[in-house]
Structures are given as structure tokens and as C-alpha cells.
Amino acid sequence: MATQRNYHDQVIVDNNLKLRELLKSLPAFCGEFFRGIEPTTSSRTRIAYGYDLSVFFNYLKSNNPKLKNVNIHDITLDVLDKVTATDIEEYLDYLKFYIDSDGKEHTNKECGIKRKLGCLRTLYKFFYKKEKISTNPASIVDMPKIHEKEIVRLDADEVGNLLDEVETGDKLTDNQKYFHEKTKIRDVAILTLMLGTGIRVSECVGIDIGDVDFKNSGIKIRRKGGNETVVYFGREVEEALLDYIEERKHIIAVTGHENALFLSLQKKRMSVRSVENLVKKYSSLITNLKKITPHKLRSTYGTSLYKETGDIYLVADVLGHKDVNTTRKHYAAIEDERRRKARNAVKLRKD
Structure with missing residues (x-):
């Protein structure tokens, strides 16, 4: 066998x-x-x-x-x-x-x-x-110089709008709404998980049912390079996962995919490409100005976590970055916000 x-x-x-x-x-x-x-x-x-x-x-x-x-x-x-x-x-x-x-x-x-x-x-x-x-x-031979691009991320209101669209599907086409009824709970769980933990799309699709530990609010994942670690999730992620796992109990997966947490409509483990398409579909409903990918959701989480904690080393650890300089990209927007606030810090004349 x-x-x-x-x-x-x-x-x-x-x-x-x-x-x-x-x-x-x-x-x-x-x-x-x-x-x-x-x-x-x-x-x-x-x-x-x-x-x-x-x-x-x-x-x-x-x-x-x-x-x-x-x-x-x-x-x-x-x-x-x-x-x-x-x-x-x-x-x-x-x-x-x-x-x-x-x-x-x-x-x-x-x-x-x-x-x-x-x-x-x-x-x-x-x-x-x-x-x-x-x-x-x-x-x-000299390495080509890499010109840094602006880190694209979702604003706080865009995150809320994205999750609202995943739940309601109001702006989807009639054909999309048909499939949305079948995948809505799963899609909400995936997007909420990625936005709430910052995990990579490959880490997300690799999760098995047994990797989720609700007692300790953690999920065992395999990082790039093969290292296993546990990422912890909050209440919103927990609720979305519980809703989906209840639905998942009634789905009989194709042989060889029984352990997979997230299943496609074909009842097989979801692929990286399918999650990328899922993110593209829903994000296009809330913004035409930003090209949102699963990695952009990760950037969104990194920025939000730094804004709340101010601890760049914690952000690096949670995101699984080996080099903290990689993490610095995720809070570039925060530093820019501080610089904007500084424009009125110095008074040239008294009021």
C-alpha cells in the first residue's frame, strides 16, 4: 500500500x-x-x-x-x-x-x-x-542592483471590506455566486487565517486537520526550509476555523487527501494556485488600485502587528523571517506615517 x-x-x-x-x-x-x-x-x-x-x-x-x-x-x-x-x-x-x-x-x-x-x-x-x-x-560579475518597490498592503477598512465580501458575495457574478454558496465558509476561514496569522500560502495549504490545536489556539506549520513551528491565532480566526471544521466533518475527501484541512470542490487538498485565485477574485471586488496576492495579506499582517506591538523582532519571529531586515519592509508604511506627522511638530512662529 x-x-x-x-x-x-x-x-x-x-x-x-x-x-x-x-x-x-x-x-x-x-x-x-x-x-x-x-x-x-x-x-x-x-x-x-x-x-x-x-x-x-x-x-x-x-x-x-x-x-x-x-x-x-x-x-x-x-x-x-x-x-x-x-x-x-x-x-x-x-x-x-x-x-x-x-x-x-x-x-x-x-x-x-x-x-x-x-x-x-x-x-x-x-x-x-x-x-x-x-x-x-x-x-x-556584479549582481544587479535591486530597486525596492513599494510594499502593497491592505488598509484597515479594506481588510474589513474584503472579509465582508467573502461572507456576502454581493458583488460576485451569478455564476460566481453559485459556487460561493458551496465555498463561502471555507473561503472565510482561509482569508481570516491568512490575515490573522501572516502565514505563507504554501504553509496554509499544507495544514492538516490534526495540526489545529484549539486548546492552545495554535496551528503547527512547516516553514520554508522545512522547520516546524506553531503559529497562534486570535478569537476571530478561531471562530472562522470552527465554522469551517464543522462543515469539513461532513466532507469525504478523495483518497490521499483525507488529512487535508482545506479542500477544493473536487474534495482534494487545495493548491497554492487555487488560493492565489481565491484571493485575486475577492480582492478585485474591493480595490481596483491594488494588486492583492496572498503575500500582500502577509504584508498587511506584518504591518498591523508592528503597529500594535512596536517590536520588530517579534514580528520577524512570528512571520518566520531569518533576517530582521526582511521584516523591516513590513513596517515601512508606519515609518512613513511618523514622518508625515513630524511635518507639524516644529513651529516656526507662535500662534
Whole structure:
């Protein structure tokens, strides 16, 4: 009988299988690279590296006449020593816009280019450290400067309006209202949970029924990197979860999804994409000016928590940030509000 894995363990298995398929179309030496970085990287990171290296070696094959008739899987490790820093800079420029072999257009902005250069740096560092190549041109190519974007979040009144819309569905189309009647209680629970705890969408869909502890008002979740922790919820989240769990008791899930807390209409564990679409659907009813995603709900929670506590380290801990500088983005709006208040703090003339 097949072993029933939890969501996060299944994701790791699926990613490992995807990577095995990717390796068939990458140079053979990449297998050694991925085995070497396995202990220090997540399966999601390795999959991203796999796709990035596929783009890089396809670029080399297309732009180097000596590789034109060579199958990518047969490219040897010594090719890395023939690549110069200038070659890598030209590759990064190519990434801004290119068309793949299937005729599909691709673009990369600063973050995408930075990630792909980071992948090359890791590859070169690995083989350079093992003394299997004699050069490391990727290390001397400058990382692109990332221009910080304004953190988008919901205002307090928008949070209330969003939850009201999820409960009533007044602004939905007739077709949407039909399905809304079937999913309303679940949707309220998901949105309330995310707004009330700041958990990531992957953490939300990975929750099993047994992970919820109403006695201690906590939910066991798996963070990025695989660490388990407990997030605590307040009264509003508790009420929304209790309503949904009562409904969930009467739903018979598809085999293999029996433990999942949040189920789709197909009675399977909800996917990250389905929650993203859910957030997009409801948020579009309350604001046309902001593009709201599950991560924006997380930013909303981070800002609200900092406003109430003033403790940036507590916010970092609750959100599961390893670096407190990541957390600082969540209270940028608070600092801006303080600066606005300061405009009238200094009097130039007495009244």
C-alpha cells in the first residue's frame, strides 16, 4: 500500500522527480553538482537551479559554434573554464528578453537576473572549490542592483471590506455566486487565517486537520526550509476555523487527501494556485488600485502587528523571517506615517 505523506514531504518527492527529469537534458556533470548541494538547499531551490541551468546551457549551445552540434547532455565540464566574465554579462543581458526553442517569449527583471547569476555563482563555486575547474568568472560579475518597490498592503477598512465580501458575495457574478454558496465558509476561514496569522500560502495549504490545536489556539506549520513551528491565532480566526471544521466533518475527501484541512470542490487538498485565485477574485471586488496576492495579506499582517506591538523582532519571529531586515519592509508604511506627522511638530512662529 502506498505511503500517505504529508503535503510538504510530498512536495519534496515531486520536486526530486522533476529534477531527475531535468537532469536528462542537462550536462552530465550537473548530477554531481546537485548531489553536492542537496544537504544545504531545499528541493524548491534545486528545481529553480535546474531550470536556470537549462536556460544557460541552451544559450551556450546557441551562441557557441563549437557546441552547435553537441548534445547538451554531452557538454563537458571544461566548457566552464572557457566561459569568460564578459560571456556571462552578455548572457545576463540576453535574459532581459529572449525567445525559446518553442517560440515562447521570456523576460527577466532584476530579481530574475539576480537569481540566475546566483545559480551560476553556486555552480562555479562548487567545481572551483573541488579543483575541477581553474577559473571562476561568475564570482567577478556584479549582481544587479535591486530597486525596492513599494510594499502593497491592505488598509484597515479594506481588510474589513474584503472579509465582508467573502461572507456576502454581493458583488460576485451569478455564476460566481453559485459556487460561493458551496465555498463561502471555507473561503472565510482561509482569508481570516491568512490575515490573522501572516502565514505563507504554501504553509496554509499544507495544514492538516490534526495540526489545529484549539486548546492552545495554535496551528503547527512547516516553514520554508522545512522547520516546524506553531503559529497562534486570535478569537476571530478561531471562530472562522470552527465554522469551517464543522462543515469539513461532513466532507469525504478523495483518497490521499483525507488529512487535508482545506479542500477544493473536487474534495482534494487545495493548491497554492487555487488560493492565489481565491484571493485575486475577492480582492478585485474591493480595490481596483491594488494588486492583492496572498503575500500582500502577509504584508498587511506584518504591518498591523508592528503597529500594535512596536517590536520588530517579534514580528520577524512570528512571520518566520531569518533576517530582521526582511521584516523591516513590513513596517515601512508606519515609518512613513511618523514622518508625515513630524511635518507639524516644529513651529516656526507662535500662534
